[in-house]
Amino acid sequence: MTKRVAILISGSGSNMVSLVKSMTGDHPARAALVLSNNPDAAGLAKAQALGIPTKVIDHRPFGKDRAGFEGALLTAVTDAQPDIICLAGFMRILTPDFIAAWEGKMLNIHPSLLPKYKGLNTHARTIAAGDREHGCSVHEVTAELDGGPVLGQTIIDVAADDTAESLAARLLPLEHDLYAKVLRRFAAGDRSKIITRA
Numbered sequence: 163m164t165k166r167v168a169i170l171i172s173g174s175g176s177n178m179v180s181l182v183k184s185m186t187g188d189h190p191a192r193a194a195l196v197l198s199n200n201p202d203a204a205g206l207a208k209a210q211a212l213g214i215p216t217k218v219i220d221h222r223p224f225g226k227d228r229a230g231f232e233g234a235l236l237t238a239v240t241d242a243q244p245d246i247i248c249l250a251g252f253m254r255i256l257t258p259d260f261i262a263a264w265e266g267k268m269l270n271i272h273p274s275l276l277p278k279y280k281g282l283n284t285h286a287r288t289i290a291a292g293d294r295e296h297g298c299s300v301h302e303v304t305a306e307l308d309g310g311p312v313l314g315q316t317i318i319d320v321a322a323d324d325t326a327e328s329l330a331a332r333l334l335p336l337e338h339d340l341y342a343k344v345l346r347r348f349a350a351g352d353r354s355k356i357i358t359r360a
């Protein structure tokens with residue numbers, strides 16, 4: 163049976179677009195919902211243009227009431243009856259309760275070679291450390307931030323003149339490819355790792 167995928171975004175949504183476009187033909191999944199916590203996310207219009215239902219759950223009116231925000235988020239996501247949730251540039255940290263409800267069914271794309279550089283500013287941290295390699299990872303989401311099982315990684319070389327910006331620009335299209343490949347396998351029940359060097 164075709165799997166239903168909910169994609170959570172906060173910004174430009176380029177990974178979301180790649181995922182949505184990949185889910186055609188004999189792909190085992192289809193996009194059922196694109197949800198943003200940010201009403202101004204550029205990705206919302208892109209999802210609508212692709213014919214995918216969208217929802218906004220703005221976190222700001224909830225203030226410090228994280229449980230309230232997540233309750234609304236959980237309701238919105240559950241209404242779409244997804245089998246899989248893909249976080250794609252979703253910039254809210256989820257609580258263990260939310261994650262527990264979806265553990266084993268939720269993926270994230272992270273712009274580093276995990277377990278290196280969990281959290282933010284991964285490109286700048288790579289440059290600051292003098293690393294010769296960088297990359298992106300798709301992983302299952304568990305209660306540990308950016309710490310769940312890695313299902314795919316793409317590795318790139320860091321050149322002497324690279325900057326955080328040049329690394330981000332080079333990695334983004336590789337993120338798109340990797341996430342689409344991992345989702346396709348994951349939706350088919352295959353959790354074997356995809357490691358590639360670009």
Ligand code: GRF
Nearest residue numbers: 173174175176177251271273
């Ligand atoms: C990507 O680099 C992703 O790895 C990071 O945030 C960025 C989102 O970009 N978590 P987009 O919204 O998919 O264009």
